[in-house]
Amino acid sequence: MTDSGGVQGLGADSMRSRHLARNALPTIFAGIVGVFSVALLAAASGSVPAGGVARGTLTIGITQFPATLNPDIDAMAAKSYVLGMAARPFTVYDAGWRLVCLLCRRLPSMANGLAVPVAVKNGKKGVALTYTIRPDAKWGDGVPVTTDDVMFTYDVGRNPQSAVTGAEFYRRVTRIDVKDKHTFTLHDDKLTFDYAAIDDFVPLPAHIERAAFADPAQYRIRSRYNTDSTDPGLYDGPYRISEVATGSYIVLTPNPYWSGPAPHFRRITVRAIENTAALEANLLSGSIDMVAGELGPPLDEALAFEAAHGDQFRFVYKPGLIFEHVDLNLARPALADRRVRQALLYGVDREAISKSLFAGRQPVADSFVSPLDAGYAGDIPHYRYDPAKAAQLLDAAGWHTAGGGLRRDAAGRVLSLELKTTAGDRTRELVEQVLQSQWRQIGVDVRIKNEPARVLFGESLPHRNFDMAMYAWISAPENVPRSIFDSQEVPDAANGYSGQNDTGFRNATMDRLIDATETELDPVKRKGLWAQMQRLYATELPSLPLYFRSNVFILPKWLKGVAPTGNQYPTTLWITDWTAQ
Amino acid sequence: MIRFVAIRLVEIAVVLALLSFAIYVLIGLMPGDPIDLMRNADPHMTAADVAHLKAVYGLDRPLVARYLAWITGALAGNLGYSRLFAEPVWTVLLPRLGNSLVLMGSSFILALLLGLVLGTLAARRPHSRLDAAINLVCFAGVSVPTFWLALVLILVFAADLGWLPASGAATAGVAEIGDRLRHLVLPVATLTLASVGGYTRYVRAAMREALAEDHIRTARAKGAGPARVIVHHALRSAMVPVTTILALSFGSLVSGALVTETMFAYPGMGKLIFDAVMGNDYNLALAGLLLAAVVTMLANLAADLAYGWLDPRVTYR
Numbered sequence: 100m101t102d103s104g105g106v107q108g109l110g111a112d113s114m115r116s117r118h119l120a121r122n123a124l125p126t127i128f129a130g131i132v133g134v135f136s137v138a139l140l141a142a143a144s145g146s147v148p149a150g151g152v153a154r155g156t157l158t159i160g161i162t163q164f165p166a167t168l169n170p171d172i173d174a175m176a177a178k179s180y181v182l183g184m185a186a187r188p189f190t191v192y193d194a195g196w197r198l199v200c201l202l203c204r205r206l207p208s209m210a211n212g213l214a215v216p217v218a219v220k221n222g223k224k225g226v227a228l229t230y231t232i233r234p235d236a237k238w239g240d241g242v243p244v245t246t247d248d249v250m251f252t253y254d255v256g257r258n259p260q261s262a263v264t265g266a267e268f269y270r271r272v273t274r275i276d277v278k279d280k281h282t283f284t285l286h287d288d289k290l291t292f293d294y295a296a297i298d299d300f301v302p303l304p305a306h307i308e309r310a311a312f313a314d315p316a317q318y319r320i321r322s323r324y325n326t327d328s329t330d331p332g333l334y335d336g337p338y339r340i341s342e343v344a345t346g347s348y349i350v351l352t353p354n355p356y357w358s359g360p361a362p363h364f365r366r367i368t369v370r371a372i373e374n375t376a377a378l379e380a381n382l383l384s385g386s387i388d389m390v391a392g393e394l395g396p397p398l399d400e401a402l403a404f405e406a407a408h409g410d411q412f413r414f415v416y417k418p419g420l421i422f423e424h425v426d427l428n429l430a431r432p433a434l435a436d437r438r439v440r441q442a443l444l445y446g447v448d449r450e451a452i453s454k455s456l457f458a459g460r461q462p463v464a465d466s467f468v469s470p471l472d473a474g475y476a477g478d479i480p481h482y483r484y485d486p487a488k489a490a491q492l493l494d495a496a497g498w499h500t501a502g503g504g505l506r507r508d509a510a511g512r513v514l515s516l517e518l519k520t521t522a523g524d525r526t527r528e529l530v531e532q533v534l535q536s537q538w539r540q541i542g543v544d545v546r547i548k549n550e551p552a553r554v555l556f557g558e559s560l561p562h563r564n565f566d567m568a569m570y571a572w573i574s575a576p577e578n579v580p581r582s583i584f585d586s587q588e589v590p591d592a593a594n595g596y597s598g599q600n601d602t603g604f605r606n607a608t609m610d611r612l613i614d615a616t617e618t619e620l621d622p623v624k625r626k627g628l629w630a631q632m633q634r635l636y637a638t639e640l641p642s643l644p645l646y647f648r649s650n651v652f653i654l655p656k657w658l659k660g661v662a663p664t665g666n667q668y669p670t671t672l673w674i675t676d677w678t679a680q
Numbered sequence: 681m682i683r684f685v686a687i688r689l690v691e692i693a694v695v696l697a698l699l700s701f702a703i704y705v706l707i708g709l710m711p712g713d714p715i716d717l718m719r720n721a722d723p724h725m726t727a728a729d730v731a732h733l734k735a736v737y738g739l740d741r742p743l744v745a746r747y748l749a750w751i752t753g754a755l756a757g758n759l760g761y762s763r764l765f766a767e768p769v770w771t772v773l774l775p776r777l778g779n780s781l782v783l784m785g786s787s788f789i790l791a792l793l794l795g796l797v798l799g800t801l802a803a804r805r806p807h808s809r810l811d812a813a814i815n816l817v818c819f820a821g822v823s824v825p826t827f828w829l830a831l832v833l834i835l836v837f838a839a840d841l842g843w844l845p846a847s848g849a850a851t852a853g854v855a856e857i858g859d860r861l862r863h864l865v866l867p868v869a870t871l872t873l874a875s876v877g878g879y880t881r882y883v884r885a886a887m888r889e890a891l892a893e894d895h896i897r898t899a900r901a902k903g904a905g906p907a908r909v910i911v912h913h914a915l916r917s918a919m920v921p922v923t924t925i926l927a928l929s930f931g932s933l934v935s936g937a938l939v940t941e942t943m944f945a946y947p948g949m950g951k952l953i954f955d956a957v958m959g960n961d962y963n964l965a966l967a968g969l970l971l972a973a974v975v976t977m978l979a980n981l982a983a984d985l986a987y988g989w990l991d992p993r994v995t996y997r
Contacts, residue, residue: 166764166765169766267726324766326767342853344849345775346776346951346952347848348852370848370945373942374942376827376831377834377846377847377943377945380835381846385842386838386845386846553710557710557716558711581726588727590727598727
């Protein structure tokens with residue numbers, strides 16, 4: 100067969116077109132190469148945008164991008180971080196863990212008469228709280244923040260179709276009375292010790308958002324925060340959001356109507372870089388100036404990065420409220436025995452884990468309450484590493500050492516437990532291996548069976564399909580542990596597997612203490628109740644406390660004023676304190 | 681040919697319908713949903729809050745009912761809203777699609793061109809030193825993990841040398857073509873280096889086969905030079921099997937490159953689809969995955985039509 104044989108039977112036109120096509124191939128080839136060569140040369144000849152050199156700008160790297168910028172919809176750390184610069188909650192806990200006013204003028208208290216206890220139904224006590232909005236507070240379009248916005252936000256929050264996340268607040272506040280354009284009184288049907296804290300209540304601009312709320316079921320979609328998130332009227336903080344590249348970055352520029360201390364930076368860019376190795380490479384390249392501790396690399400990576408580049412940046416380690424622990428499923432016969440739970444904790448050298456893996460930066464936890472918290476009690480049982488004591492407890496519980504060093508009960512069953520954590524979390528996987536090894540030494544067989552986060556949190560924990568599960572609880576200052584320890588919060592079919600008491604801890608004393616702590620106004624008495632709760636926890640051990648996680652802030656040496664809080668309120672709420680020196 | 685095309689288009693429509701149902705059900709059967717994950721991040725969230733939010737987002741409805749609602753809307757041209765981004769699906773999808781087409785298209789064309797050149801050079805002198813060197817480069821490219829390659833490129837060209845930006849698709853607030861191109865260089869280089877080896881190997885094998893055919897010997901006997909023999913005679917024959925591989929690669933133009941996009945924080949389709957699937961964002965995940973499926977199937981149809989142009993022996997029935 101010849102080359103021409105391939106076109107036998109074709110007409111002259113077809114032959115011509117094939118000939119042209121054949122001749123066109125090398126031309127197209129050369130053309131494409133030429134275009135790409137020019138493009139790459141142009142690219143390589145350009146300069147790299149400098150990061151952190153121009154001190155009037157700041158570029159922050161975080162590992163997450165906010166799904167929405169509506170302050171009252173969705174709970175997400177990235178959103179809180181960005182909105183810390185652009186939206187003002189009424190109250191927050193500061194770096195000293197004191198409750199402070201941001202948008203209000205004074206915190207209500209019994210002493211200043213702005214908090215008044217009132218009787219509510221069933222003989223219980225509620226409270227009427229009077230707040231005054233700062234008279235100089237304005238949205239980014241110059242419209243004052245008023246009680247119209249407060250009432251509108253309340254309407255949004257109360258509407259069951261609006262998908263607001265802080266629903267508990269709106270259930271408890273039965274009504275709001277408006278006194279004038281700036282003063283209003285909230286009627287809370289439950290008088291709790293933290294009555295003045297209304298940090299879940301972040302006002303929305305009624306003059307912009309009211310139209311989007313015409314159909315409450317569509318509000319979460321039609322909110323201007325989603326449809327036009329750079330509208331200046333949406334923000335009442337020191338900055339407003341001026342550019343959003345979804346999934347990539349958010350640019351903030353000063354709010355011209357902000358009347359507080361002037362912010363230093365004329366432009367702040369928050370870039371989302373999910374991979375922490377890439378985040379660190381961006382820091383080195385100058386593409387970002389700093390990494391936010393709230394959404395930064397895990398501690399072990401940060402320690403390695405500091406060892407290599409410690410002279411170029413300032414590293415701030417802030418232990419906080421993220422409580423790493425091992426949940427124990429109390430429905431498992433072996434774990435239902437308190438002695439076994441205590442033995443497991445005696446069998447772990449947590450101090451050594453903290454020192455060797457975290458350079459001592461993550462303090463060992465004795466309970467679910469952080470040492471930074473007002474409710475912390477220092478005199479609760481501490482489980483120092485004591486394998487002999489662990490062995491003694493296991494013997495007493497009927498688990499005796501047999502062949503192979505493993506413990507068996509009278510029926511010959513091996514004390515064997517499954518340990519789960521979030522697959523791919525390198526730090527947890529490292530800790531898990533140490534735990535497995537140390538528990539093996541006291542005769543407990545531990546099999547590691549990790550799962551992706553969505554499987555662990557979406558399936559295994561709510562359905563209580565685990566023996567032991569290592570993960571973290573995120574808390575808040577003086578956060579009463581109702582959701583994790585109250586008997587009513589055990590997830591089951593009746594509540595749609597929605598509770599967070601995944602261990603199945605049911606303890607009448609704990610339930611009573613939770614109720615009592617919530618409503619105890621006397622700080623001294625409350626501290627006593629907190630101590631009782633922690634003692635009970637440390638004795639019963641529904642979960643094994645490991646340590647409080649530290650956030651690592653990697654900052655340029657020229658940046659001053661960043662004060663990590665250690666609580667859930669981001670450093671950006673005090674962005675006006677940040678300066679370049 | 682018209683009948684052939686019509687039949688294939690009907691087949692594509694049927695496959696898409698089945699695929700949409702399969703994807704919807706599979707995502708729905710995955711454990712956990714955004715509210716479950718939110719529950720873990722909010723210390724104040726009670727069981728009642730979780731139940732309420734699931735009802736608001738319709739997550740408490742049966743899966744089939746949700747699918748039927750989606751397909752009805754989709755057939756009317758409404759792909760719905762993205763739950764993760766709180767925006768209409770198209771608003772989220774289109775900018776990412778554009779970014780992915782630029783990124784994947786650039787690396788695809790570059791890798792293809794390099795593959796053609798290197799594969800042809802290797803095929804001309806098999807088992808020579810040049811062939812061995814090209815093979816080495818190919819296997820290195822195929823073997824090196826993409827994330828590692830990306831990280832090395834970032835560290836060398838962005839961190840150490842400072843020539844190129846380390847991440848993103850553009851500098852915030854800068855809308856210049858030069859800036860976009862600078863941001864493209866490293867991710868395009870990563871993807872090109874990772875895929876050029878495969879193309880080179882395909883081209884080498886196809887070209888070796890083509891160069892052994894009778895018509896090549898005839899062309900040489902007629903006095904055609906080496907370049908003419910390759911470009912005008914052998915390349916066309918060699919392109920038939922390569923076209924199949926290229927057609928299958930077309931889907932990646934819109935489905936993106938997850939690892940590369942993650943490493944370079946490049947807002948493309950790969951990361952978007954991954955986040956949508958992991959976040960149970962049905963509308964977004966379906967649109968992204970179906971788009972990739974449509975492009976792959978249409979590219980395969982185009983490849984089938986191209987066979988006829990490249991090889992006249994091919995007929996359509």
